[in-house]
Amino acid sequence: MAEVHFTSWLRQVVPDGPLRAEGATVGDALGALFSERPHVRGYVLDEQGRLRKHVCIFADGVRLPHQVALGHGIRRESTLYVMQALSGG
């Protein structure tokens, strides 16, 4: 299962990270994680299911382009970081 780390800014929302999640893509892994912790979803995705404008995701050390981040393929041993994009202030 992929290991999902969250920015320390979200420590109140995900106090016990990193978490583990199964999925063939970033979106699948996050979706599995949100099904267990529904309140985390709205911090990462907007209500239309899009990655929030000022959230960025790193997969195995690479910052993913925003538009394709959720569809990015990952491996079972991948490491993801969900971070605040500094564009957000």
Next chain:
Amino acid sequence: MTDRMLVATRKGLISFVRKNGGWSIARTDFPGVAVTAALYDKRDGTLYAMLKHGHFGSKLHRSDDEGRSWAELPAPAFAPDAAGAPALFQVWTLEAGGADEPGRLWAGALPAGLFFSDNRGETWQQVSALWNVPERAKWFGGGYDDAGIHTIAPDPRDSARVFVGISCGGVWETRDSGGSWSLLGDGLIATYMPPEQAGVRESQDPHRVARCAAAPDTMWMQHHNGIFHSTDAGATWSQLKLPGDDFGFAVAAHPKDPRTAWFIPGIKDELRVPRDGALAVTRTRDGGKTWDRLTDGLPQKDAYDLVYRHGLDVDDTGTQLAMGSTTGSLWVSDNAGDGWQLLNAHLPPIYAVRLY
């Protein structure tokens, strides 16, 4: 007279209390997080705060114990649609429904969605009838990328009748709790439009509208292009001529006296600062015929304070006022604006103040 005040700022919700005649900070909640709207619901004593995390979206928090603890609830959310629905940018105003509607809340958003809850914010629904008016195609942003709803004023005589102000989308009214909407605003003038379109009602920018609680047909509007007054619940408006500046964002209506209202003037839109660095409040007590320029206790040189739409409030008696500026200055008045006391000049930028 009120003795509590919510101050919604760029860096948290700061609560003031008055004890032994003096105001002081009682609590600071959500430090570091922008609080775009706050509400004390006097029907049941609940506190609400709308947060806007720079990265992680807008969130609603509620307190049932006067702020000692807060719980996060689902925020209003745009309904999905085939055309590609927006995401909530921020809630700009949060208002309680009528006295006969316990638990009913209204939220106005950027983009200009209107939402309601009938269970104290546990769940929200978008008012689709307003979102779907054909005139929405002509709405546009005023100060933000998208149009937004900043004023929601239920009629105290009839809770189903709700007045809404949109920048830039004009003023609207429903008489059936949101099921259908009428565009109001005859007499408003927009000089930022080509001259032949200056009177187009759906292109007006009402910066903020305040309604007299005791005479709800009386409304006062700080518009992008001046100050307007209505005595027929927003159907028609007259522009009032002031001796000084008539640009600004905030307005407060006296809750009992329909002839009295307060505004905070700035140099018109290219500058948006007090003229000559001298901050003033303008007040009429005769329905807009004459105006007082109130400056006692306010800085009269080198002031750049701008008071946003929700940064001015008056209590239920009409004697206590509070105002907070983008410069982080907070003042109160115990005498209807004749004199002001500076409480703090070093707060974060202030979005909204609420006396209760």
